[in-house]
Amino acid sequence: QSVLTQPPSVSGAPGQRVTISCTGSSANIGANYDVHWYQQLPGTAPKLLIYGSTNRPSGVPDRFSGSKSDTSASLAITGLQAEDEADYYCQSYDSTLSGYVVFGGGTKLTVL
Amino acid sequence: QVQLVQSGAEVKKPGASVKVSCKASGYTFSNSGVTWVRQTPGQGLEWMGWISAYSVHTLYAQNLQGRVTMTTDTSTSTAYMELRSLRSDDTAVYYCARATSPSSGYVYWGQGTLVTVSS
Numbered sequence: 001q002s003v004l005t006q007p008p009s010v011s012g013a014p015g016q017r018v019t020i021s022c023t024g025s026s027a028n029i030g031a032n033y034d035v036h037w038y039q040q041l042p043g044t045a046p047k048l049l050i051y052g053s054t055n056r057p058s059g060v061p062d063r064f065s066g067s068k069s070d071t072s073a074s075l076a077i078t079g080l081q082a083e084d085e086a087d088y089y090c091q092s093y094d095s096t097l098s099g100y101v102v103f104g105g106g107t108k109l110t111v112l
Numbered sequence: 113q114v115q116l117v118q119s120g121a122e123v124k125k126p127g128a129s130v131k132v133s134c135k136a137s138g139y140t141f142s143n144s145g146v147t148w149v150r151q152t153p154g155q156g157l158e159w160m161g162w163i164s165a166y167s168v169h170t171l172y173a174q175n176l177q178g179r180v181t182m183t184t185d186t187s188t189s190t191a192y193m194e195l196r197s198l199r200s201d202d203t204a205v206y207y208c209a210r211a212t213s214p215s216s217g218y219v220y221w222g223q224g225t226l227v228t229v230s231s
Contacts, residue, residue: 002156036217038157045207045224046149046157051217089157093215100171101147101159101214 003028004090004104011110012080020107022073022090028102030071033093037066037075040087040106049088050075077109085111114138116208116222123228124198131194132225134208141189142166147211147218148182148193150204160206162214163191171214198229 005023012018022035029035035053038046048057050066053073065076073092077084090104119133134146148160161172163182172180181194191208206225209218 033215034217038218040157045209045221046218047221048217048219051219057217057219091157091159091217100173101162103149103157103159106156 002105003094003102004092006088006090006104006107008105009108009110011112012077013112014080014082016080017076017078018080018109019077020075020088020090020109022075022092022104024071024073024092024102026071027096028071028092028094029068029073031095033095035066035068035073036091037064037073038089038091039084040089042086046089080111082111085109114210114220116210116220118206118208118222118225121226121228123230126199126229126231128198128229129194129196130198130227131192132206132208132227134191134193134222136189136191136210139210141184142186145211145213146182146184146191147209147214149207149209149218151207151224152201152204158204160193162211195227198227200229203227203229 037050039049040046049064053068054066063078067074088107094102115137117135145164147162150158163170167184179196184191208222210220
C-alpha cells in the first residue's frame with residue numbers, strides 16, 4: 001500500500017482532458033514537499049514530466065500541467081493523444097520513517 | 113549528453129548478493145548524487161536510497177536497511193548498488209538516476225537492470 005494514493009486507472013478519448021490525482025498526508029505533500037510526476041511507457045525507464053509540483057522540464061509539451069493543494073496534487077493532460085497511453089507516477093518526500101522518498105502506486109492511462 | 117548505462121541482467125539464488133553498476137557520462141559525476149529505484153514485475157516504483165556527491169551521505173529506505181549498500185567510484189564515474197540476502201520478492205528491474213538531492217525530480221535515468229532471484 002503506497003503512502004501516496006493514485007487511482008489505478010483513468011481513461012479518455014483523443015482530444016479530451018484527463019486528471020490524475022495523488023493524495024498524501026501532512027507528512028509529505030501537506031508538509032509542502034515538492035511533488036514530481038513521471039510517465040512510464042512499457043519496458044522503458046520513467047520520464048520526468050513535472051517537477052516542483054508545477055514545472056515542466058524542457059521538451060515536455062504544455063499539454064501536461066501539475067497542481068498542488070493541501071495534501072493532494074494533480075496531473076492534468078489536455079488534448080489527449082494516443083501516445084499518452086502509459087503509466088503515471090507521483091513522487092514526493094515523506095518526513096516519517098516510511099522511506100524518505102515515496103511514490104504513488106501508479107495510474108494506467110488508457111486512450112480510448 | 114547525460115547518460116547512465118547500467119550493467120546487464122543477473123540471475124541469483126535466494127540468499128545470494130547482487131551488485132549493479134551505473135556508469136555516468138556527460139556531466140561531472142562527483143558533483144551530483146545518485147538514487148536507486150526498483151520496480152517489481154507489473155508493479156509500481158519503489159525508492160531504495162540515495163548517495164550524495166562525493167559519497168558523503170547515504171539514505172536508505174527503511175525496509176532495505178541492513179541489506180543494501182550504495183557506493184560510488186569517482187575515478188570511473190560509476191555508482192554501485194549491492195543488495196544482500198536476496199529473496200524472491202527482490203526480483204525486479206533496478207534503475208539508477210541522477211539526483212542532486214533525494215527529494216529532487218529525477219531527469220536522467222539508466223536503462224534498468226533486471227535482477228531475477230530464483231532457486
